[in-house]
Amino acid sequence: MILSVDRPTENQTGKTNEFTLVQAVTDGLRTMLKEDEQVLLLGEDIGKNGGVFRATEGLQKEFGEDRVIDTPLSEAGIIGTSIGMAVNGFKPVAEMQFFGFIYPAYEQIMTHVSRIRMRTMGSYTVPMVIRAPYGAGIRAPEVHSDSVEALFTHMPGIKVVCPSSAYDAKGLIIAAIEDPDPVLFLESMRIYRANREEVPEGKYIVEIGKGKRLKEGNDVSVLAWGAMVPVAMKAAEQAEKYGITCDVIDLRTLYPLDKDIIAESVQKTGRAVIVHEAHATGGVGNDIVSIINDTSFLYMKSPIERVTGFDVPVPLFALEEHYLPTPKRVFNSIEKVMHF
Template identity: 75%
Template sequence: MKIAEKTKPLTLVSAITDGMRVKLKEDDTVLLLGEDIGKNGGVFRATDGLQEEFGENRVIDTPLSEAGFVGAAIGMAANGLKPVVEIQFLGFIYPAYEQIMTHAVRLRSRTLGHFTVPMVIRAPYGAGVRAPEIHCDSTEALFTHMPGIKVVCPSNPYDAKGLMIAAIEDRDPVLFLEPMRCYRSTKESIPEGHYTVEIGKGKKLREGNDVTLIAWGAMVPVVMNASKQLEELGIQCDVIDLRTLYPLDEELIAESVQKTGRTVIVQEAHPTSSVANDILSVINETSFLYQKAPVEKVSGFDTPVPYFGYEDFYLPTPERVIHAVKKVMRF
């Protein structure tokens, strides 16, 4: 890992901007595409100022056609460029699903390695920001079930910048999920210049011997809140921030659950056919005989994300996490 010496305080969204700026400066083949990302700086201002700094040929405003500009980016990537595509909200990616599933993730194998697709697809996602229908979807499992694409999801500014740089440098497509609830919730002093966070590696945030809590994105602060309350009750939690959803850090998961013997997985996505189920498979395959209790899942529900008046009833809370932890501790 290469780390610059100077640091500066950044929010998660500004850290993403900084990561893109670093690569735009370093590599002339990097360019950005998306709706309103140029003059307007993107719907969340994640590309604010970049068109002015690098020009309209590097930061490109596209028509309102996700299938069109994602398909164009695949062609660019196959021909030597490194496009970073912004989808305004993850729920708007569905028109481009065919391009990703049929072409982006398969081109390397289809051409026996003659072509690669080094592109990044950025997508703000998740509920809790009082946005309209479709804007708050958490459908990451649609993409973790696509061999050929990596899926990352930072929860803090340091990881956001490091994962962004690593994603742009990767030879294969990367879906970069950005939890909207975390965009401006905190600031963190992070290194200036170039550094990377390895894709495929999670991070241990707290050490404990009683129960493992696994989360990612906007659920990490929820789990950290719960773990602090549980500590006051005498329950010590091992807290894991996955950071990468595909490929999963199976070694980190197994090491933790084998130590504690109890696990709670926290996600805001629907419970059926979810990343939480993939984690549960890892636990069963690597650590079944170590378990002292069945694994608990705390998640959203098998419904569309509700309108903003009901979001708080849909999303996992520290209270729901604490209830699940007490359940596995009593088993």
């Protein structure tokens, strides 16, 4: 059974467009800029140039320089400005050109973005979104390819989402903008234009905090997100050739994790393989292991396997493919838990 977690709204037309993931993000931003005058976009080169990946292309021309704002090259300034806007009634969507550029803004996010609701006892909220292209696989220079989502899932007060498909990307960016609390919205550069799918026109919501079953299986649960979802799917298809059926789960939200879909899947299969490109130590996969141990330990038929990046900085492009999890590595772990 695939969970039904998208919520249509009255603005849907019934029409669809074939979009890549990045085009779906653009469409979601356009939808919310049209609907709500309090929504603003800000970031480096997002206006006139449409952003490094063209995720905001055409939006400044359509909505004006007061709604789509080119900022100085200062991540701390972008986030600090967004906080001030958010607590004064606006809904800013701040772009970090690359996830690895977010570190100068980390103090603002940890100290203010994630804490203002608690600090003011609910008098103020911070309805802002931080968009960040992340991950390896596009042969970018050093620091551009980091996958450090766990730094932010360890920060109560901010939600973290990571879509793997165009449909989910639009529905989740709309949900993130409408959320009264801050959301970190991670976009995998590797799959920005990897494929296209039908995306409804108008407004619809994909619920934050809900995963989605992509493939039904009874032998092994394979849990992934972002760019690792197609990797997990390819490994599951390979496993089918050997009579192994995989329950493939796209978690979509990394904080809060969907504990129910994780527990439901592993209690059915008794085996789990977790796939993420971030470093193994301190990765979100460790939290998933804890959820499985807490909810499903007595159902397990084998130890849990993790297929991850290595505990080194993401290497330069000559070694990038060796760093990333591959379908072969995932398939090897599927075989390992099956033959334990």
